[in-house]
Amino acid sequence: MKxxxxxxxxxxxxxxxxxxxxxxxxxxxxxLFLIDCGEGTQIQLRKFKFKFQRIxxxxxxxxxxxxxxxxxxxxxxxxxxxxxxxLHIYGPPELKGLIDLNIKVSQSYLRYKYEFHPTQAENxxxxxxxxxxxxxxxxxxxxxxxxxxxxxxxxxxxxxxxTKIDEYKLGVEEMLHLKNGxxxxxxxxxxxxxxxxxxxxxxxxxxxxxxxxxxxxxxxELIENADLLYHESTFLNDQIDRAKHTFHSxxxxxxxxxxxxxxxxxxxxxxxxxxxxLSSFLDEARPHFKNCILASDGLNIRI
Ligand SMILES: [Zn+2]
Ligand SMILES: [Zn+2]
Numbered sequence: 015m016k017x018x019x020x021x022x023x024x025x026x027x028x029x030x031x032x033x034x035x036x037x038x039x040x041x042x043x044x045x046l047f048l049i050d051c052g053e054g055t056q057i058q059l060r061k062f063k064f065k066f067q068r069i070x071x072x073x074x075x076x077x078x079x080x081x082x083x084x085x086x087x088x089x090x091x092x093x094x095x096x097x098x099x100x101l102h103i104y105g106p107p108e109l110k111g112l113i114d115l116n117i118k119v120s121q122s123y124l125r126y127k128y129e130f131h132p133t134q135a136e137n138x139x140x141x142x143x144x145x146x147x148x149x150x151x152x153x154x155x156x157x158x159x160x161x162x163x164x165x166x167x168x169x170x171x172x173x174x175x176x177t178k179i180d181e182y183k184l185g186v187e188e189m190l191h192l193k194n195g196x197x198x199x200x201x202x203x204x205x206x207x208x209x210x211x212x213x214x215x216x217x218x219x220x221x222x223x224x225x226x227x228x229x230x231x232x233x234x235e236l237i238e239n240a241d242l243l244y245h246e247s248t249f250l251n252d253q254i255d256r257a258k259h260t261f262h263s264x265x266x267x268x269x270x271x272x273x274x275x276x277x278x279x280x281x282x283x284x285x286x287x288x289x290x291x292l293s294s295f296l297d298e299a300r301p302h303f304k305n306c307i308l309a310s311d312g313l314n315i316r317i
Pocket of ligand 2 (some may be wrong): 226
């Protein structure tokens, strides 16, 4: 089953010709989740060939323009292209007022319903759940209330050992039974034990999104054992004072968060457009956390 992160934009503050502002599209078990929606996100969705009407849940981290100004355009295009399916939006409470004002002053309407789910940046809470995934908010340390997001798969069922299907001529119902850890009883035959026919489930996969933020020193248990952490690294160490002043992180600080949070892989992003060449971000991060990559628009990361 798919668990993929697609980077649609990884530039801080303003876009460049190579990098759009923040947005990511997650494909989890063929369900699409959008995180942040910088200006031009709908163009990036088209460019990288994603069907944006398939998105039903949009998560906005905070109300700096580089993280949400594309939302109005995307919502409008969804309407113009005939959407009728409900859209769920998660974000700071003030975002609802902005969306409604935008609709009101343009004297327009939406053909579809949208439901708004306010987030808060005080403590982590469960904000979304379905049969396969749990999504928690993650309070960050930025100039205005900001949350990251933690996506965790639900614990999966046991896996049937393929050779056992023929050996016991297992039916669909029986396989489901065994996957759930129950034994199968057939009249006049020996019991078929779940433990003999199944393997333990794959461990649930976890992705954490942290942008924008000064490096966190507390609350790191929420990111522990993440398969992938996307962490902002707006600056290099040459701008460490500026990073502190603006509540952003350097590449080295992001690497230390990954290390202290005991994650498996780190993806750096949200690069200031003062940096044309990005290899120095890896040079500063890798001495502290080796398994580190750089975001780029169009990058697909499989978890
Ligand atoms: Zn930003
Ligand atoms: Zn910001």
